[in-house]
Amino acid sequence: MTSILKKGQVGIGTVLLGLVAGFGGILALYRFVSGIGRVSNLNQGYPWGVWIGFDVLAGIALAAGGFVVAGLMHMFGGEKYRPLVRPTILTAFLGYLLFILALMVDLGRPWTIWHMVIYWHHESPMFEVGWCVMMYTTILFLEFLPVVFERYRLDHVYALWITVAPWIAITLLALFAVALTHSVPWVIAIAGVLVLFELLVRFGVIYRDPRMPTMLLMAGIMFSVLHQSSLGSLFLIVPHKLDVIWYSPILPLFFFVSAVAAGVAMVIVESTLSAWYFGREVEVPLLRDVGHVLCWAIFGTLALRGLDLVLRGIGTELLVLTPQSIAFWIEVLVGLIIPLAILLTPEFADSARWLLWSSVSVILGLLINRLNVAVIGITSTYGETYYPHWMEIAITAGIVAAGVLAYIYVCRNFPVFTPQHPQAKRTPEVGVPALSTP
Amino acid sequence: MVAHTEPAMKAIPMVMLGLAAVLGTGYALRTRKNRTGEHAESSGSSERSGR
Numbered sequence: 454m455t456s457i458l459k460k461g462q463v464g465i466g467t468v469l470l471g472l473v474a475g476f477g478g479i480l481a482l483y484r485f486v487s488g489i490g491r492v493s494n495l496n497q498g499y500p501w502g503v504w505i506g507f508d509v510l511a512g513i514a515l516a517a518g519g520f521v522v523a524g525l526m527h528m529f530g531g532e533k534y535r536p537l538v539r540p541t542i543l544t545a546f547l548g549y550l551l552f553i554l555a556l557m558v559d560l561g562r563p564w565t566i567w568h569m570v571i572y573w574h575h576e577s578p579m580f581e582v583g584w585c586v587m588m589y590t591t592i593l594f595l596e597f598l599p600v601v602f603e604r605y606r607l608d609h610v611y612a613l614w615i616t617v618a619p620w621i622a623i624t625l626l627a628l629f630a631v632a633l634t635h636s637v638p639w640v641i642a643i644a645g646v647l648v649l650f651e652l653l654v655r656f657g658v659i660y661r662d663p664r665m666p667t668m669l670l671m672a673g674i675m676f677s678v679l680h681q682s683s684l685g686s687l688f689l690i691v692p693h694k695l696d697v698i699w700y701s702p703i704l705p706l707f708f709f710v711s712a713v714a715a716g717v718a719m720v721i722v723e724s725t726l727s728a729w730y731f732g733r734e735v736e737v738p739l740l741r742d743v744g745h746v747l748c749w750a751i752f753g754t755l756a757l758r759g760l761d762l763v764l765r766g767i768g769t770e771l772l773v774l775t776p777q778s779i780a781f782w783i784e785v786l787v788g789l790i791i792p793l794a795i796l797l798t799p800e801f802a803d804s805a806r807w808l809l810w811s812s813v814s815v816i817l818g819l820l821i822n823r824l825n826v827a828v829i830g831i832t833s834t835y836g837e838t839y840y841p842h843w844m845e846i847a848i849t850a851g852i853v854a855a856g857v858l859a860y861i862y863v864c865r866n867f868p869v870f871t872p873q874h875p876q877a878k879r880t881p882e883v884g885v886p887a888l889s890t891p
Numbered sequence: 892m893v894a895h896t897e898p899a900m901k902a903i904p905m906v907m908l909g910l911a912a913v914l915g916t917g918y919a920l921r922t923r924k925n926r927t928g929e930h931a932e933s934s935g936s937s938e939r940s941g942r
Binding site for chain 2: 528529575576577578581626629630633634636639642643646647649650653658659660667671674675678679682683686689690692702705
C-alpha cells in the first residue's frame with residue numbers, strides 16, 4: 454500500500470481541515486471578545502450544552518484508548534501491543550489538550566481556572582475531574598517524550614527520563630491523594646505501595662521495562678479510572694433533572710465501562726485510518742485481538758445497562774414514545790447491538806473494514822450516550838429549551854479539525870509508528886531515521 | 892458533601908490503593924511468567940545451537 458500523499462504535498466482534505474480549524478478558531482476568539490451568550494444558546498436551564506456533551510464528556514471517553522491500550526493491554530498483554538502504544542498515547546495527549554481548549558471556550562470565566570490548583574474542594578467531583586485531567590495530561594506528556602527524544606537523538610536525556618519519570622508519577626499521585634483525601638494515613642498507604650513497587654523494580658525484583666517506566670503506565674491507569682467514572686458522578690447531583698432512563702446510582706460505573714469500550718474502538722479507528730493515510734499495512738492480526746477486547750467491553754456495558762434497568766424497574770419509560778426513549782434506543786442500537794453483532798460474526802471479525810465499521814458504531818453510540826446524558830435527558834426546571842447555536846457546532850468542528858491536523862503533523866515529523874514491528878514500514882515523507890531505543 | 896456523590900468521593904482513596912496494589916502485583920506476576928518463558932526459550936535455543 455502506498456501513501457496517498459507525496460512529501461510536502463498538501464491534500465484537499467488537509468486544506469479543508471485547515472479551513473474548518475481556522476474558522477473555528479476565529480469564532481472562539483469572537484466568543485472571548487463578545488461573551489459566551491453571543492455564540493451559544495446556553496441558558497439557565499441548560500448551562501451545559503453540546504460543548505460539554507461532545508467536547509468534554511465524549512472527547513475524554515474517546516481518549517480512553519490511552520489508558521486501555523497504552524496502560525492495561527501493554528502492561529498485561531505484553532510486547533505485541535507495542536506498535537499501538539505511541540499512536541494511542543499521541544491520540545490521548547492531543548485529545549486532552551483539545552478538551553482543555555474546549556473547556557476554556559465553555560467556561561463562563563476561564564481566567565479563574567487556576568483557582569482549583571490552590572483552592573481544594575475534596576468533596577467535589579468536578580474538583581476531582583479537574584485535578585485528574587491536569588495530572589493525567591502531565592502523565593501523557595511524559596509518556597510521549599520518548600518520541601521527541603528519539604526524533605532529536607537525545608539518548609542521554611532519554612536515560613535521565615527513564616530514571617526520573619517514575620518518581621514524578623509517584624509525586625503526582627501522592628499530591629492527588631493529599632488533595633482528595635485530606636487524610637495522612639491514606640496518603641502514606643497509597644504512596645507507600647507505589648514507592649515499594651518502584652523500589653522493587655529498581656532492585657530487579659520486578660521486571661524493569663527498558664523503554665517505558667511501568668509506574669507511568671500505572672499512574673495513567675489510576676488517573677483515568679478515577680476521572681472517567683467521576684464524569685458520571687457529575688450528573689449524580691441532578692436526580693430531579695436527568696431522565697430516569699439514564700439517572701442511576703451507578704452512573705459513574707457506566708461512564709467508565711463505556712469509556713473503555715470507546716477507547717478500544719478509537720484505537721482500531723485511529724490505527725486503521727492512519728495506516729491507510731500514511732501508506733502502512735493495517736495490522737489486522739493485532740486489531741483482531743483488540744476487537745476481542747472491544748467485544749467483551751461492549752458485552753459488559755450491555756449486561757450492566759440491562760441489569761441496571763431491570764433492577765430499577767425501568768420498563769414503561771422505554772416503551773412509551775418520547776424523545777428520550779427514542780434517543781435511548783438509538784444509543785443502544787448504534788453503540789451496542791450493531792457492533793456486537795458485527796464482532797460476533799466470524800467473517801466480519803477478521804476483516805479490517807468491518808472492524809473499522811463496528812468501532813465507528815461504538816464511537817457514535819458513545820457520542821449519542823454522552824449527548825443524551827448531558828442534553829437530551831436533561832429537563833429544565835425553568836422551562837427553557839436548548840438547541841445548539843450554529844457557532845457552537847462550528848467551534849466544536851474546528852477543535853476536532855485542529856486535533857486531526859495536529860495528529861497528522863506529529864505523525865509525519867516524529868517517529869510515532871515504532872520501527873520494532875515488522876509491519877511498520879516507514880514512508881519516504883516521514884524522513885525520520887530509526888534510532889535504537891535504550 | 893452532596894449526599895448523592897458522597898459514596899463516589901469517599902471511594903477514591905480505596906480505589907487508588909486497590910488499583911496500585913492490583914496493578915503492581917498483576918504486573919509483577921505477568922512479567923515473572925514472561926521472564927521464565929524467556930529463560931526457557933533461551934536455554935532451548937542454546938541447546939539447539941549445540942552450546
